Amino acid sequence: MLYIISGASRSGKTIIAKKLSAQLGIPYLSLDWIMMGFTNGLxxxxxHDKLFPDEIAERLWNFIKAMLESMIYTDTDCVIEGEALLPELIIELLQKHPDNVKVCFLGYSEVEIDRKVNEIKKFSQLKSDWLTDKSDAYIEDHVKNMIAHSKLIKRSCTENQLKYIDTSSSFSDAIDVTMKYLSV
Incomplete structure (x- = not known):
């Protein structure tokens, strides 16, 4: 089974992927690693990492789709997370392999910008993080972009009847809901 978690940056994808991977005893793959491989290697x-998530998803889709289909063909279990997927793209794979793929998207379409900036800054101080050395204005701009991206994902999930979980109001509760959804 492929457990696919996608959505906006800073919505909890990696936290869920690591927890689910440990719970199920299967590997986890970050699509960010693949994107950075293209950024720095090809x-x-x-x-590259300066593109908006939907541009990255569209440019990488044929590669990622072939990789995921190969994993399904070889009966590989894996948790896969990253921004580089869109509901309108992944739906094809899900319809073709409904018993082999479980997918959900995360976002924060209703979050208070200042609160999210503070959460990101607090988290960034706790560990090595790509936003650690960024200014408040940079982080605020990133949050605004991800709110817009979350709204697009939410709309596309609704149109494609895919699970969308919003982490705007209670991040930890949304993580728990997502874990329960993927674990069933």
Whole structure:
């Protein structure tokens, strides 16, 4: 089974992926690693970390789809997380392999910007993080972009009848809901 967790940056994808991986005793793969492989190793493909998530998802989709189908074909169990997926793209794989893929999307379409900036800054201080050295203005801009991205994901999930979980109001409760949804 492939457990796929996608959505906005800072919505809890990695936390869930690591918890689920440990709970199920299966590996976890971050699509961010693949994207950074293209960014730093194959820049000629035009996939890099400065693109918006939907652009990365569209540019990487054929590669990721082939990788996921290969994993399904070889009966590989894995938790996969990252921004580089969109509901309107993953639906094809889910319809083709409904017994082999479980997917959900996370976002924060209703979050208070100042509160989210403070949460990100607090988390970034606790561990090595790509936002650690960024200014408040940079983080605020990132949050605004991810709110817009969350709204797009939420709408596409509704249109494609996919699970969307919003982490705006209670982050830890949303993590628990997502874990229960994926574990069933």
């Amino acid at each position: 820049p000629e493909f035009g996939v």
